Amino acid sequence: MQRIVAALTVAVFAFFGWLPILMALGLLRDLPRLLFVLTHYALDVLVFAGVFAAYYRNVGHFSPFATMAIAMLSLFAIEFIYWRFLYTGELWFLNFVDWIVPAFLVASTIYFVGLLFE
Numbered sequence: 001m002q003r004i005v006a007a008l009t010v011a012v013f014a015f016f017g018w019l020p021i022l023m024a025l026g027l028l029r030d031l032p033r034l035l036f037v038l039t040h041y042a043l044d045v046l047v048f049a050g051v052f053a054a055y056y057r058n059v060g061h062f063s064p065f066a067t068m069a070i071a072m073l074s075l076f077a078i079e080f081i082y083w084r085f086l087y088t089g090e091l092w093f094l095n096f097v098d099w100i101v102p103a104f105l106v107a108s109t110i111y112f113v114g115l116l117f118e
Helices: 002-028 033-058 064-086 096-117
Strands: none
Touching: 002 033, 002 064, 033 064, 033 096, 064 096
């Protein structure tokens, strides 16, 4: 039971990293494409570094790899639910540049921040 609560804690931190990025990207969607993509990447690294630094500093945690894996599975579930059941617009941006690269940046950030706090 304790490990389930710990995993859910990681999921909550992942959600609190995902939400401000989603809101910011909604506000920034009219930027020129290159600026939008670069801002997206920078936000992914900065927001998730801050959120998971707070996690590693304040919460007993799994290894950096396990934390990253739980966070990414949580983010995939959150995104599936959001894009499948809540979002009503077009999904033109679910491509390599807008989804796969940011997922890699987020995973790498969570992992490397974990290494810094280990």
